[in-house]
Amino acid sequence: MGYAVPSQRGTGIHQRLRSRAFVIEDDESHMIAFVSADIGMGSDLLKMRVIDGLNERIGEGIFSYDNVAISGTHTHSGPAGFLQYTIYQITSWGFVPETFDAFVEGIVESIVMAYKNMKPGKIFLAEGELEDSNINRSPTSYLLNPEEERARYDADTDKNMLLLKMVGEDGTDIGVLNWFAVHGTSMNNTNTLVSGDNKGYASYLLEKDHNKGKQPGMGPFVSAFASTNLGDVSPNTAGPKCIDTGLPCDGEHSSCNGRCENCIAFGPGTNGDMFESTEIIGRNQYEHAVELMEAANQEVTGPVDYRLSYLDMPKLEVALPDGSTTTLCRAALGYSFAAGTTDGPGMLNFTQGTTTGNPFWDKVRDVLSTPTEEEIACQAPKPILFNTGDMDRPYAWEPSTLPIQVLRVGSLFIAVPPSEFTTMAGRRLRNTLSDLVASSGMLKDGDTPHITIAGLSNSYSHYVTTYEEYQAQRYEAASTLYGPHTLTGYQQEFSRLVSDMAAGRKSASAPPPEDLSDVQITLGAPKVPFDRTPLKTSFGDVVDGGDVKNTYQRGEIASAVFHAANPRNNQRAQGTYLSVDLQATDGSWETVAVDGDWSTKFQWRAGPEDPLNIGISGLSQATLSWDIPSDAALGTYRLCYFGNNKKVSGEIGEFSGCSSEFAVTE
Numbered sequence: 094m095g096y097a098v099p100s101q102r103g104t105g106i107h108q109r110l111r112s113r114a115f116v117i118e119d120d121e122s123h124m125i126a127f128v129s130a131d132i133g134m135g136s137d138l139l140k141m142r143v144i145d146g147l148n149e150r151i152g153e154g155i156f157s158y159d160n161v162a163i164s165g166t167h168t169h170s171g172p173a174g175f176l177q178y179t180i181y182q183i184t185s186w187g188f189v190p191e192t193f194d195a196f197v198e199g200i201v202e203s204i205v206m207a208y209k210n211m212k213p214g215k216i217f218l219a220e221g222e223l224e225d226s227n228i229n230r231s232p233t234s235y236l237l238n239p240e241e242e243r244a245r246y247d248a249d250t251d252k253n254m255l256l257l258k259m260v261g262e263d264g265t266d267i268g269v270l271n272w273f274a275v276h277g278t279s280m281n282n283t284n285t286l287v288s289g290d291n292k293g294y295a296s297y298l299l300e301k302d303h304n305k306g307k308q309p310g311m312g313p314f315v316s317a318f319a320s321t322n323l324g325d326v327s328p329n330t331a332g333p334k335c336i337d338t339g340l341p342c343d344g345e346h347s348s349c350n351g352r353c354e355n356c357i358a359f360g361p362g363t364n365g366d367m368f369e370s371t372e373i374i375g376r377n378q379y380e381h382a383v384e385l386m387e388a389a390n391q392e393v394t395g396p397v398d399y400r401l402s403y404l405d406m407p408k409l410e411v412a413l414p415d416g417s418t419t420t421l422c423r424a425a426l427g428y429s430f431a432a433g434t435t436d437g438p439g440m441l442n443f444t445q446g447t448t449t450g451n452p453f454w455d456k457v458r459d460v461l462s463t464p465t466e467e468e469i470a471c472q473a474p475k476p477i478l479f480n481t482g483d484m485d486r487p488y489a490w491e492p493s494t495l496p497i498q499v500l501r502v503g504s505l506f507i508a509v510p511p512s513e514f515t516t517m518a519g520r521r522l523r524n525t526l527s528d529l530v531a532s533s534g535m536l537k538d539g540d541t542p543h544i545t546i547a548g549l550s551n552s553y554s555h556y557v558t559t560y561e562e563y564q565a566q567r568y569e570a571a572s573t574l575y576g577p578h579t580l581t582g583y584q585q586e587f588s589r590l591v592s593d594m595a596a597g598r599k600s601a602s603a604p605p606p607e608d609l610s611d612v613q614i615t616l617g618a619p620k621v622p623f624d625r626t627p628l629k630t631s632f633g634d635v636v637d638g639g640d641v642k643n644t645y646q647r648g649e650i651a652s653a654v655f656h657a658a659n660p661r662n663n664q665r666a667q668g669t670y671l672s673v674d675l676q677a678t679d680g681s682w683e684t685v686a687v688d689g690d691w692s693t694k695f696q697w698r699a700g701p702e703d704p705l706n707i708g709i710s711g712l713s714q715a716t717l718s719w720d721i722p723s724d725a726a727l728g729t730y731r732l733c734y735f736g737n738n739k740k741v742s743g744e745i746g747e748f749s750g751c752s753s754e755f756a757v758t759e
Contacts, residue, residue: 094133095169096282096437099184103172105660105696105715106670107286107368108293109689110171111310112196113317114203115259115270116211117502119397125500126161126204127270127507127547129317131289132196133277134165134549135511137492137606138177139196146201151208158605159401162498162509163200164550167320168277169437170288174617176553177609179490180426180481188613195664210313214261218505218543219389222252223381226374227275229516230327230358230435231445231569233345237561238517250274250326250516254378255545256385257393257505266303268315271382272545274323274516278436279360279371286694291328292318294375297691299382309689310667318378320548322519324512324556324569328374329358331365333435346444347435347567353444358435372691395503395537400590402602403494404582406554406575407482411582421582422471423482424491425464426555427571428454431478434568445567450476472576475566481574487614491574494606496551497583499590504536505543508587511552515569518557518580519546525584526591533595552606557583624658624738625711632658632738633750636714641732641755650720651732653752657715658738660697662745669735670695671717676729676754685726686719694718721757729754 110131118124140163147156174182174189175196182188229235229249236243243249256271277290289296295318297309304312333342333356335349342349342356349355360370407423428447433439458464462480469477481490498509508526523544530542555572563570563577573579593600626632639654660670669687677683688695700712717732733751740746 094171094173094185095167095277097184098282098437101282101285103287104285104698105287105694106688107288107694108297108691109310110168110287110289110293111296112200112203113296113315114200114207115268115315115317116204116207117216117397118211121396123397124155124160125397125399125502126156126207127500128161128163128200128203129270129319130163130165130196130200131168131293132165132171132175133167133169133173134176134553135163135551136176137496137552138608138610139163139175139193139200140551141608142197143200143204146197147204150201150205155208156204158496159498160399161204162500162507162547162550164319164509164547166277166289166292166318167323167513167549168288168290168293169282170277170280170284170286170290172287177488177613178492179484179488180479181553186617187615189617190615191661191664195666199666212261214259214267216393216502217258217260217389218256218391218393219258219385220253220255221381221385221388223254223273223377224252225330226377227252227326227328228330228332229325230333231325231515231562231567234558234562234565234567234570235325235517237565238559239561242517246520251322251519254381254385255543256382256389258386258389266314266386268317269299269382269386270317270319271385272319272321272547273378274321274326274519275328275374275378276323276326276436279328279367279374281367282437284367286696288371291371291375291378292320294371294691295378295382298376298379308684308687316382318382321546322514322516322548324515324518324558326516327358327436328370329360329436330374331359331361333358342435346446347432347438348444351444352442353432353438354440356435356438393503393505396501398501398594399499400594400600401496401498402586402590402600403496403605404586405494405603406582407493409582409586411578411585413578413581419578421578422576423468424493424554424574425468425472425475425477425482426479426574427472427475427566428478429566429568429571432568446565447476447571448474448566454478474564475571488609488612492552492554492606494603495554497586497590498551499587499594501594504540505545506530506591507545507547509547509550510557510583511550512554512557513548513569514546514557515559515562517559517562521559521580522546522584522587526587529588529591533591535595618661621659621661621739623711623741624662624713626656627712630656632656632736632748633734635750635752641752644756644758645721646758647721647723647725650718651730651755652716652718653732655715655717655734655750657697657713657734658736658748659713660736662739663737665735670715671735672733673719674731674733675726676731682731692720692722725757727757727759729756731755
C-alpha cells in the first residue's frame with residue numbers, strides 16, 4: 094500500500110508489521126492511547142472497529158474516538174485494502190477483509206496490552222538533529238516559500254527527532270516514542286515482501302536491545318518510531334537520477350526526456366540496494382534514539398488532555414491572512430498525482446509540475462466526473478485529473494469529513510492530522526500552535542511548549558502543502574485534496590482545539606464520517622479453494638533439490654524450499670511461518686530467529702499452473718532463507734516451516750517440517 098502499482102502483489106514476509114501502543118494517564122484519571130502502527134496510514138473505518146473492539150474487551154467509555162489516536166508509520170510495504178474509499182482500493186481490487194481484520198485485531202490487542210500493563214512512572218523528553226537520513230524530494234517547491242521564512246531554518250527538511258522516554262518508578266525503561274520526518278519508501282516499488290521499512294527496522298533494533306532473549310514483538314519494552322510531517326521527505330539520500338543515462342533528472346519536473354518513469358531516487362545502500370538502504374536509514378534513527386534516551390533528563394509533568402473534532406472539509410470556511418474568507422474545495426487530484434514521485438514514479442505521459450490540462454486526459458476524466466467551473470477555479474492552478482469529491486460509484490472515492498485531534502501530555506502537544514504535511518507546512522502548523530500554547534496560560538512559568546505532528550492518523554486524505562508550494566503543482570500539491578488554502582484551514586481548526594483545551598470546553602464537531610462497510614466490494618484474490626501437494630509428498634516436506642547445503646559460513650545465506658500451503662489460511666499473528674533453530678549440546682533445539690527478524694525471509698509462490706500466483710491451483714512452495722549474521726554462534730542448525738493447509742472439506746489443518754541439519758562455520 095502506497096506506491097499504487099498493481100503488479101506489486103505480496104509474496105511473503107521480510108519483517109512482521111507491529112502495532113505499538115502507549116497508554117498515558119495523569120493523576121486525575123485523564124487517559125490517552127497513542128498507537129504507531131506499521132501500516133500505510135490511518136483509516137476512519139479501522140478506528141471505528143478498534144473502538145468497538147476496545148469497548149468489548151475493556152468496557153464502555155474508557156477509550157473513545159476522542160482519546161485514541163492511530164498513526165501509520167507510512168511503510169509502503171504493507172498490505173492494502175483497509176480504507177473504505179474507492180481511490181485507495183483500486184490497486185488492491187477493492188476492500189480486503191483479511192487485511193482489515195488483522196489490523197483491527199492487532200491494534201486492539203496492543204492497546205489492551207498497554208492498558209493492562211500500566212504502572213506508575215515518569216516521562217522524559219529529549220530532542221536533537223539527525224543528519225544524513227532524509228532529503229527533500231520536491232526542493233524546487235520548497236524554494237517557493239518566502240525567503241525570510243526559509244532563512245529561519247538550516248535545511249529544507251526537518252532533522253529534529255523528538256523523543257519521549259517512559260520509565261517505571263523502579264527505574265526500568267518501559268518504552269520510547271519518537272517522531273522523525275522520513276518517508277517509509279526505502280523499500281521500493283519492486284519489493285513484494287511485507288516490511289515495516291526503515292521505521293520498522295529502527296523499532297526492531299531498539300526493542301531487541303531491551304528485550305534480551307525475546308522474539309520480536311514479545312518483550313515488555315516497546316519502541317515506536319512514528320511518522321510526522323514527512324510529506325516531501327525521502328529516505329533515498331543518494332537522490333534522483335535518470336536510470337537510462339545516469340544523468341541528473343530535470344529538477345522542476347523530475348523527468349528524463351519529458352517522462353517521469355526513468356527519474357528514480359536511490360537510497361544510501363550499495364548501488365541503491367533497497368534492503369541495505371532500509372538498514373542504513375533505520376539504523377541511523379535507532380542510534381540517534383539511543384543517544385537521545387541517554388540524554389533525556391527533562392521530565393514531562395502536568396495534565397493529560399485531548400480534543401477531537403470532525404471537519405466537513407468542502408464546507409469549511411477559512412479566514413485568510415489578508416482578512417478575507419474563503420471555503421475549501423471539494424476533493425480533487427491533479428495531473429501530477431499520476432506522475433508519482435522520485436521514490437516511486439508514475440506512468441504514461443504525466444510529469445510533476447503540470448499546471449495545465451490536456452484535452453485527451455480531460456475527456457477521460459469527464460467520463461468519471463466532470464468538474465464544474467467553480468470547482469476548477471477553486472482548485473487552480475491545479476488541473477483536475479480525478480474529480481474525486483463528486484465521485485460516488487460504487488461508493489465515495491475520498492472522505493469529505495476528516496478528524497483532527499490534539500493530545501496533551503504536560504508541555505507536549507501532539508497535533509494529529511489525517512494527512513501528510515510537507516516540511517514547511519508542518520513548521521507553520523507547529524509554530525502556530527506553539528505561539529498559541531505559550532500565550533494560553535496552560536503552562537507553568539518557565540515551561541517551554543513542545544509541539545509535534547503525528548501524521549497519517551485516524552483517516553487519510555493525501556497531502557498538505559503550503560500555499561506557495563501549491564502553485565508549483567508537483568506531486569504533493571496535486572495531492573492536496575481540498576485546494577490551495579488547506580493548510581490555513583488546518584492551522585485555524587487546530588488552533589480552535591487548543592483554545593478549547595485552554596478554556597476547558599468541549600470542541601464543536603461536524604457529524605462523523607459514514608460507515609461504508611456494508612457496501613464494500615472485494616474483487617481481489619479469491620478465497621483459497623483447498624491446498625494440495627504433488628503425489629507422494631506431504632505439506633512441510635522439503636522439495637527435491639531444495640534442501641540446505643551441508644555447511645555455510647557466516648555472511649552466507651542458508652535457504653530451503655518446502656511444499657507449502659497458502660499462508661492466507663492462517664496469518665499466524667504473534668507467531669511465525671519459520672524458525673531458525675540451533676542445536677544445543679544435549680541435542681535439543683533452540684529458536685534463534687523467526688520471520689519477524691531482519692535476517693530471515695519467508696517467500697511463498699503458487700504452483701506453475703497458477704500464473705497469477707494467487708493460489709487457485711492449490712499447489713505452492715515456500716522458500717525460507719536466513720542471512721547468517723556475522724556474530725551467529727558456530728554450530729548445527731536447521732530451518733523449520735510452519736503452516737496451515739485448507740482441506741477439501743474446508744477444515745484447516747496444521748503442519749510443520751524442517752530442513753536437513755547444516756553447520757555454520759567461520
